[in-house]
Amino acid sequence: MKPLLHFRLVWLALLLSATLVTACKKDNVVPQPTDLSDRVAGTYTYSELSSNGQTLPADETNLRGTVTISRQTETTVRIAFAISLRNGNPFLNDVLNDVTVRENGSAFTYEYSGQTFAQGKANQFVVNGRDTANNPFTLTATK
Known part of the structure; x- marks a missing residue:
């Protein structure tokens, strides 16, 4: 009888451990967008200005x-600039459609009418x- 009791206990322990392992909740991993335009899309806030060899943070300008930046196709985006002076006068207020995004290693380049006018990295x-x-x-803006 002891071998049968031992077999039942081992079987019960295996069944219980299998139930516990399969019941564990996995981390919710947010899938990364595979589309180039989706990766760069978002709202970037003005953070610094460089001119005449000086770089100033936003609060000092x-x-x-x-x-x-909004997705249009897999490789094109719409860029809406809403940069103004603190008194409300416009500085860079424009919308560009059909801007081509290219990936260069860990960086991105933005081309409009065949000319590169901007770059980006991660959240910049x-x-x-x-x-x-x-x-x-x-002009630098960050997500």
């Missing part, structure tokens, strides 16, 4: 605003431009 969007006096500047 007279600018504020956001850049919103960097625009290269020129002000009204034709001086180059770099």
